Amino acid sequence: MNGQQSRTFLIILSIFLFIAFGGSLAWLSQQTALATGSFGFFLFLAYAAGMSMIILPCTLPLVFVIIPLASGKGYKKGFFMALLFGFGITLTLTLYGFALGWVGKFFGLDRQISGAVSAPVILPIIAILAYVFGLSELGVLRLRLPAFNLPQFIQKQSDYAKSLLMGLILGNAGVACPNPLFYVLLLYIAGLANPFSGAALGFAHGLGRATPVFLLTILAILGIQGARFLVEKRIAIEKITGYALLVFGAFLSVGWIFGVRGWWIYETPPNLAHWIVFLALSLVPLLILRFKKKNYGTNE
Numbered sequence: 250m251n252g253q254q255s256r257t258f259l260i261i262l263s264i265f266l267f268i269a270f271g272g273s274l275a276w277l278s279q280q281t282a283l284a285t286g287s288f289g290f291f292l293f294l295a296y297a298a299g300m301s302m303i304i305l306p307c308t309l310p311l312v313f314v315i316i317p318l319a320s321g322k323g324y325k326k327g328f329f330m331a332l333l334f335g336f337g338i339t340l341t342l343t344l345y346g347f348a349l350g351w352v353g354k355f356f357g358l359d360r361q362i363s364g365a366v367s368a369p370v371i372l373p374i375i376a377i378l379a380y381v382f383g384l385s386e387l388g389v390l391r392l393r394l395p396a397f398n399l400p401q402f403i404q405k406q407s408d409y410a411k412s413l414l415m416g417l418i419l420g421n422a423g424v425a426c427p428n429p430l431f432y433v434l435l436l437y438i439a440g441l442a443n444p445f446s447g448a449a450l451g452f453a454h455g456l457g458r459a460t461p462v463f464l465l466t467i468l469a470i471l472g473i474q475g476a477r478f479l480v481e482k483r484i485a486i487e488k489i490t491g492y493a494l495l496v497f498g499a500f501l502s503v504g505w506i507f508g509v510r511g512w513w514i515y516e517t518p519p520n521l522a523h524w525i526v527f528l529a530l531s532l533v534p535l536l537i538l539r540f541k542k543k544n545y546g547t548n549e
Contacts, residue, residue: 288446291437295450298430299342299457305428305490311338311419311462316469318412324470330412331466335459337416339452346438346451353442372505374436378429380498380530386491389534389541420455429494499530
């Protein structure tokens with residue numbers, strides 16, 4: 250395969266990955282009844298949720314690790330370096346899924362939390378996690394997420410070995426990411442109590458996390474700096490993500506507190522109590538944040 254053929258292949262692949270990325274996020278945005286999902290549903294949910302994590306602060310830096318490494322290496326070498334990096338991320342999360350499935354089997358969690366994903370208990374879990382992480386992203390709360398530093402010996406490896414090892418290590422970076430769907434996935438894997446099913450779900454999630462990173466790296470190899478927008482708008486993206494998590498958590502909290510399901514906002518006539526709780530949970534944190542900024546400004 251010559252240089253022109255390699256470039257054509259990467260362009261076609263990037264278009265395919267972009268369609269997969271957009272389609273997965275569109276599908277994910279329509280899922281409001283996670284509690285009724287089958288294994289197949291959760292398999293695709295794992296992939297789509299993995300893709301959605303590209304805009305979160307703990308996984309966004311993955312882009313800035315592999316792009317400088319793979320750019321300027323040529324089409325073929327850059328492609329395989331990005332592929333190995335994505336494979337490392339996917340393998341790490343596959344092992345997490347396998348281990349969690351084995352733990353679930355060892356402790357008999359299939360008997361203890363069997364059907365937990367279809368039980369009402371899952372709604373408050375998602376609501377609380379989404380709301381708390383949203384508060385954290387906006388700066389109302391401070392949560393310290395674990396950081397992962399690359400060992401020095403990796404820097405001495407060949408480009409291919411370095412890409413794979415960095416992917417394996419940085420796959421851990423997303424374990425504490427503020428995505429409530431990831432924790433729902435963990436609960437589901439533990440409840441299955443099947444190491445191989447857990448590995449399959451972990452693989453799908455890891456593949457989802459690797460896809461947008463792989464796509465942006467390919468674009469960079471082609472000379473298209475798709476990551477520049479993420480760099481320039483990083484703070485804004487974090488704030489938008491934080492508020493989206495906050496509103497999502499508030500929406501689910503109303504369903505949890507009042508025992509309603511689905512799109513309760515379309516109730517006719519509107520339920521005043523539902524809307525008061527929703528607006529309070531959505532707007533009070535912004536008022537607190539505004540007060541804190543004003544207070545700090547006065548002190549300075």
